[in-house]
Amino acid sequence: MIEEATETQDTDGFRGEIGTDEVVRALLARASATVDATTATARLAAVEARLAMSSAVLFVAFIVLLAVMILVTWGLMLATAFAALVALGMSALASLSTLLLLQLIICSLLVFTLSSLSKNLSFPRTRQALSRSSTHQS
Secondary structure, eight states, X not given: OOOSSEXXXXXXXXXXXXXXXXXXXXXXXXXXXXXXXXXXXXXXXXXXXXXHHHHHHHHHHHHHHHHHHHHHHHHHHHHHHHHHHHHTTOOHHHHHHHHHHHHHHHHHHHHHHHHHHHGGGGOHHHHHHHHHHHHHHO
């Protein structure tokens, strides 16, 4: 004979049956807990996304502010150097020319450095290795 309920036995020897109602209630409770956990995780993700967005906006704003401050500081350094050169007896034109030449040298060094660094962005050694390995496989 097939029984419709699962039998259990506790330590006192009592045999009880777990009905389908209890199983359904347990499954519904489990499903409800899963939905609650998923909802809480989704809310957390939404809050963190808003935090990340506001942080990114502030990050960009502070980078722009820093760039402006660096430019202003550089301008003040050049103005101070100009005043010092004039105070040392150089003419205004000679002082400006000296600072311009210094500025051009610094810019040239930066362009040269950036050009050298940009060559590393194309993965030249990896391309060589891949082209060699593809010719060996053919």
